[in-house]
Amino acid sequence: MATDAGDGAADAALARRLQILATEHWGLLAARSTAQSEVLTRITIYLTLVSAGLVTIGLLGQASHFADWFPAAALVILGFLAAVGLLTLMRVLVVSEEDFMYVTAMNRIRAGYADVDPAAAAYFLASTHDDELGMRVTYSFFRHRSGIEQILGSSLMLSVLVNATVTGMFVGGVCTTLGAPTAVAVVAGVLIGLCVVALAVWYAGFRYVSAWRQYAPLSPSEAPPPHWGPGIPDRLPGGYPRGAASPQRE
Numbered sequence: 001m002a003t004d005a006g007d008g009a010a011d012a013a014l015a016r017r018l019q020i021l022a023t024e025h026w027g028l029l030a031a032r033s034t035a036q037s038e039v040l041t042r043i044t045i046y047l048t049l050v051s052a053g054l055v056t057i058g059l060l061g062q063a064s065h066f067a068d069w070f071p072a073a074a075l076v077i078l079g080f081l082a083a084v085g086l087l088t089l090m091r092v093l094v095v096s097e098e099d100f101m102y103v104t105a106m107n108r109i110r111a112g113y114a115d116v117d118p119a120a121a122a123y124f125l126a127s128t129h130d131d132e133l134g135m136r137v138t139y140s141f142f143r144h145r146s147g148i149e150q151i152l153g154s155s156l157m158l159s160v161l162v163n164a165t166v167t168g169m170f171v172g173g174v175c176t177t178l179g180a181p182t183a184v185a186v187v188a189g190v191l192i193g194l195c196v197v198a199l200a201v202w203y204a205g206f207r208y209v210s211a212w213r214q215y216a217p218l219s220p221s222e223a224p225p226p227h228w229g230p231g232i233p234d235r236l237p238g239g240y241p242r243g244a245a246s247p248q249r250e
Helices: 002-064 070-115 116-122 130-141 148-153 156-179 182-213
Strands: none
Touching: 002 070, 002 156, 070 116, 070 130, 070 156, 070 182, 148 156, 156 182
């Protein structure tokens, strides 16, 4: 009877652990879904404003026959769009960081499931490791996806390019209003747009690297998954050699 009582207590503890893990898992899923929905709505609103703003500038020019006040009105609209674009870009950066944090947290919970039932781990395509490599595996189950591919196809890059274009148009308009030649205004606008792209990409990369540098995983990866096939870098994304675990929190 003592053995049966002990087994019952152990089963109850495992059931309680699974319930806690599942509750936290669903909470993370809900938070991730809400953040993604909010930022996509924000991007949609910004693109709508850009489209409406450019159409408004065109209509104002035609209706006013490009009167003396038209340049000032156009600059106000472009400046407003550039400011909204900057705020949108900041939110996209925050949500991008939140997203990989949610994925990493769910990887850690998945490791908890595997601890409770090790046989179930064989059925997980998503990673059970809460480090950078584990995050990458969860984002791309079947093959290794390069960082360039991930960046170019992201909502972040779309926001960066649109904001850079609007900001460049605003700066070019300012130069023209101040009396600069058209060629100088175009060059200034292009250079500012390129600077916006470069700074945004650099800052996004800086935030990404800083986040992982300050984080210590609980269940680090030892090597990339074998089904990723050949051509994987000899070092893990976090800078650790293959077969070597990341440093753990003491």
